[in-house]
Amino acid sequence: xxxxxxxxxxxxxxxxxxxxxxxxxxxxxxxxxxxxxxxxxxxxxxxxxxxxxxxxxxxxxxxxxxxxxxxxxxxxxxxxxxxxxxxxxxxxxxxxxxxxxxxxxxxxxxxxxxxxxxxxxxxxxxxxxxxxxxxxxxxxxxxxxxxxxxxxxxxxxxxxxxxxxxxxxxxxxxxxxxxxxxxxxxxxxxxxxxxxxxxxxxxxxxxxxxxxxxxxxxxxxxxxxxxxxxxxxxxxxxxxxxxxxxxxxxxxxxxxxxxxxxxxxxxxxxxxxxxxxxxxxxxxxxxxxxxxxxxxxxxxxxxxxxxxxxxxxxxxxxxxxxxxxxxxxxxxxxxxxxxxxxxxxxxxxxxxxxxxxx
Numbered sequence: 001x002x003x004x005x006x007x008x009x010x011x012x013x014x015x016x017x018x019x020x021x022x023x024x025x026x027x028x029x030x031x032x033x034x035x036x037x038x039x040x041x042x043x044x045x046x047x048x049x050x051x052x053x054x055x056x057x058x059x060x061x062x063x064x065x066x067x068x069x070x071x072x073x074x075x076x077x078x079x080x081x082x083x084x085x086x087x088x089x090x091x092x093x094x095x096x097x098x099x100x101x102x103x104x105x106x107x108x109x110x111x112x113x114x115x116x117x118x119x120x121x122x123x124x125x126x127x128x129x130x131x132x133x134x135x136x137x138x139x140x141x142x143x144x145x146x147x148x149x150x151x152x153x154x155x156x157x158x159x160x161x162x163x164x165x166x167x168x169x170x171x172x173x174x175x176x177x178x179x180x181x182x183x184x185x186x187x188x189x190x191x192x193x194x195x196x197x198x199x200x201x202x203x204x205x206x207x208x209x210x211x212x213x214x215x216x217x218x219x220x221x222x223x224x225x226x227x228x229x230x231x232x233x234x235x236x237x238x239x240x241x242x243x244x245x246x247x248x249x250x251x252x253x254x255x256x257x258x259x260x261x262x263x264x265x266x267x268x269x270x271x272x273x274x275x276x277x278x279x280x281x282x283x284x285x286x287x288x289x290x291x292x293x294x295x296x297x298x299x300x301x302x303x304x305x306x307x308x309x310x311x312x313x314x315x316x317x318x319x320x321x322x323x324x325x326x327x328x329x330x331x332x333x334x335x336x337x338x339x340x341x342x343x344x345x346x347x348x349x350x351x352x353x354x355x356x357x358x
Contacts, residue, residue, distance in 0.1 A: 001128030001144050002028070002066065002082065009137050014072050026314075027076055028083030033310035035087030037176060040095060040303030042088075044296055048096025049158060055089030056152035058082075063145030067138065085148060090117055091306060095299025098290050106290055107235025107243075111228050111283030118228070122221055177301040179293035182345045183285045184308035186244075189342035191309040193251050193335035194278055195316015201258075201271065204328040210264040219268050223275035231276075232283045240291075244284035245343055251277030252339035259332035277339070281309075312338075 003025055010021035043051040058081055065078025094113060101109045131139050176184075197220060205213035235243050254277055257270030285305050293301040316338075320331030 001124045001131070001140055002063075002079075004125035004128040005132055005137065005140050006079075010072070010075070013137065014075065016072060020072065024072070024075060024079060028079040028086075029310060029314065031080040031083030032087035033307045033314070035084040036091045036303035036307040036310070037300055038303070039088035039091045040300035041297075043092040043095050043299035048092045048099070048299060049155065049160065051092035052089055052096060053152055053155045055085045055087070055092060056148050056155060057085070058088060059085030059148030060145055060152065061085070063141060063148060066141040066144060082144070087303075087307075089148075089151065091303035092299060094286065094306075095302050098286065098302070099295070099298065103291070104236055107240060107283045107287040108233045110286035110290075111232025111235065111280075114282045114286075115225060115228055118221075118225060122225075176304045177293055177297040179289050179297070180301040180304035180308075183288050184305045185345040186248075186342040187281065187285055187305055187308040188312040189338045190248060190251065190278070190281055191312030192316040192319065192338040193255050193274065194309075195313040196255065196320045196331040196335035197271075197274060197278075198313070199317035200320050200324065200328050200331040203324075204258065204332070205267065207327045207329075208262055208267070210267055212264055212268065216268070216271055220271050220275040223272035224279040227276040228279040228283070231280055235280070235283045235287050240284040240287040241346060243280055244288070245346060247277045247280035247284065248339050248342045249277070250274075252336045253277075255332045255336035255339060259329050259336065282306075 006025045007021045010016040010024045016024065039051050039055065062078050062080075062082025062085055065074065065081055069075040069078055094110065097109060097113055098106055127143070128140050131143055197217075201216050201220065202213055205216050231243075251274055254270045254272075254274030257273065258267060261267040261270055286302060289301045289305050290298060316331075316335070320334055323330030323334055
């Protein structure tokens, strides 16, 4: 909700220029990226429940910060709090969930749990626009404070049964656990493709004068969510490494197709193919990391791998802009090449992700 209305709010109410307004949008994502491994480490030490609660409260504070901000410095602090709360909540939640999941169902559970985040990301802009249409920016900030408050209530209803084991309290925990290195490297390359889709899919349709440009991102999202829901059990059935390598190839094929397509139906087909490939990354990576990480570093490793997605997404847009050209085709070739490069860490060092860390 806040991302959708932030550019106009920063410009209209605070008099920010385009660069400053853009910073107001993206700085929250920076806080999310940094918070993930930190929150994971805390969850490994103290248990996931408390960190999830803290993330909810931090999100509530960020929402209220939007409500009381009178200038850009206060707004940026609110954005940082909201972003950090999001990173802490999701990272500690997935570690909390997978710690209790049966090994034979981890891929399915990670995939379906991840849909909660994507559902929020899909519904948030629509809800934010609707609230703004009938209310005001203040109404959006109130709603953005209410949902984290509801999250904290839900967490408060859960049992106090996930205390971290004291047997592991004295070990030296890495900020970026080794189990996350190889999957994280692959995730950085693969997520560049999502950054390209987010920044250049609609401009590509516009450059080619294709019909249905306003439906392009919706088609991507539909393919993403359906494939994630239906395909997540395949991670447990066929193995995370096999499925993710196939997903990288599907993503690369979709992006290469968008580079070459010049008519509407092929463009929509390859858009949905890209969404299908990208949808399977998280359940596969979560399964790989959960199997390889020391249980005392599991949440930190999951947070680090998710931060790798944030990093790839952050660089995908700017890198794509360097090769965009007049038809906005170059970014899709870049994304396809990056998806193929994503296979290399897993192919060259498979033992590092298959063996449990000692």
